[in-house]
Amino acid sequence: MIADQKKFMKNNVSKKLKTIVIFCSIISLSNYVLISLKTEIVIDNRMKIPKENNLDFSKFSTTIKSIAIYNPKNYLPDEKKIDNSHGVIKDNSLYSINLEEKIKIAKNHGIYGLAFNYIWPKKRNIDNNEFDNIFENKKCNIKFLIIWNKVIKQFVNEDLYLMNFVLHIKKYFLDQRYIKIENKHVLGIKDNNTTKNELNIIRRIFKEKEIGEIYILSFKYDGYFNNCLQNKTFDGIIHSIQYNSLENVYGNYFYTHLLYSNLFKNKFDDKNKIFRTCVALSSEFTIINNHTKFSIYNDYSPEKFYLLNKIIIDWTIKNHKVENQYIFINNFENLGPDNFGGYANLNYFSKALYGLPIVKTRFNLKNLQNKVSVLVQAHVFYLDLINDIINKTNNIPVPFDLFITTNTELKKTIITKLLKLNSKANKFEILVVENKGRDVIPLLIQLKDIINNYKYFCHIHTKKHYNNKEIGKFWQVYLYENLLGNINIISQILSDFENNNKLGFIFPEHFHAEIKFAIKWNYFNLKHINHILKIIFPNKYYKVGKYLNFPVGNMFWARTQAVYQIFDISIINLAPKEKGQIDNTILHAIERIWLYLTKINGFYYKTFLYYI
Secondary structure (H helix, E strand, C coil): CHHHHHHHHHHHHHHHHHHHHHHHHHHHHHHHHHHHHCEEECCCCECCCCCECCCCCCCCCCCCEEEEEECCHHHCCHHHHCCHHHCCCCCCCHHHCCHHHHHHHHHHCCEEEEEEEEEECCCCCCCCHHHHHHHHCCCCCCEEEEEEEECCCCCCCHHHHHHHHHHHHHHHHCCCCECEECCEEEEEECCCCCCHHHHHHHHHHHHHCCCCCEEEEEEECCCCHHHHHHHCCCCEEEECCCHHHCCCCCCCEHHHHHHHHHHHCCCCCCHHHEEEEEECCCHHHHHCCCCCHHHHECCCCHHHHHHHHHHHHHHHHHHCCHHHCEEEEECHHHCCCECCCECHHHHHHHHHHCCCCCCCCCCCCHHHCCCCCEEEEEECCCHHHHHHHHHHHCCCCCCEEEEEEECCHHHHHHHHHHHHHHCCCCEEEEEECCCCCCCHHHHHHHHCCCHHHCCEEEEEECCCCCCCHHHHHHHHHHHHHHHHCCHHHHHHHHHHHHHCCCEEEEEECCCHHHHHHHHHCHHHHHHHHHHHHHHHCCCCCEEECCCCCCCCCCCEEEEHHHHHHHCCHHHHCCCCCCCCCCCCCHHHHHHCCHHHHHHHCCCEEEEECCCC
16 A cells, blocks of 8 residues: 555656646746747948058158068968958959059059068979069059068078078079168068078178178067067067967957057067057958858958058168168058059058058038037046046037936035036036946936936036046047047048948947956856847847947947937936946946847947047
């Protein structure tokens, strides 16, 4: 009897367990199906680089001698061999233009000469025919030099090997177009294994063959050039930065790090021996899918290329005599023109070379003059920055209203007094709010009832870094200057909106020191972003992917129509109490949701960089 009861109970429990498992499986399957049915929002709505025509720079002059590095056509990096399945079209590049025309284009844009990557001994399927064609065509009247791409092999007779190399290239050095430094023919060497003995042999052979003394330049990356200078192996270094040698490159933002590395780092002892290199990237890279290996270039823009060249040019003028003010561009084939940016790279390079402004001056603000269509909302927690906000907003060239939130009545009194004395705003309002929700919730609270009365708005706040005051100061200045730095910058931003009614959101390129945090912590905010989207769009099924892009620092310009749904009282009520949270709250999700709303509402976004 007891045995039968135990058997019955065991079977009964087994049936219940099976029922529970089946029930849980059904729920899990239902959830999976529901999630699968959701529309994943991909941030692929960045405004394309404007295609530019060929501008004429022939009337300008400079002491800078820019040398573009030229690869053999069949020795291009892999990214130039992509087929059209990746969206890359090669037919309109410099390589498809005849020799005389491409030299003419280069010279018009201030390219002083070309540095040819010369492969010797010859690799299989690689030759130097294109260089020989340019060399033999006297109508291609441009200066040049050779960078020896040394193919590493073991040779029984080193002297004979090097003698053959010198005899092979002698004719080029005797040409009147060949570039000299300190009245010596320049030989570049792109190899980190060339010994001091080999270089001494080369120097000796050059003298014996009546070519003369040579100036040996080593094409070196970060990790090698200091040793070369200390050992006095080379006369000079063509210094280039590899993307994989930069510290803390998160989220594939190679180009931004390159820009700032050139600005803040690279303190050389023998500066007169260093020749700086900037990296040109074809605008083709901007349309390649982020999941490909080419995503290291996903934040490239002609503006960044302009600023990088400007940094290098200023450094060169400061550290080199006039006769030695050489800079290098890597690579000639990426300068364009191409089917996407046209002559954008070349034009922006020339503007940097000749000290011309990057911001365009043809503005379209007439429709913003007769009515207050623009507002600025600023959250002022740190009172010491209120004068910066007043001064910057006074640069706005059209009528605007200024809305400010702060957290005490005393701050409100001080701010009111300063605004009455100094602000050019059409009107201003100051709201005291609870110290809750950082700058995000005050923005939503103050504007929720009036945001739709305005066409465009700018949001800023008194930004300070939570654990690094020095970075915080750089970051705050960077954002303020790019968004409100001067009349031209603001006029350009507003004109961009006015000229394109599908442009919904504009913010500065990511500040270099903060990219790693933005990318690293994105994962924790996905659930919060999806929750907000569910509140805003209860009848839609949206979800966001793992790769987020957003205005790091939460300062921007926006078209109200592109993001208006975020000003929702039910979202405002989700804000947590202030506990010094670094991330993973609804506030951080709101900071990251702007571009998703812009995409859902059918608008594009644009990033820019006018100030560093």
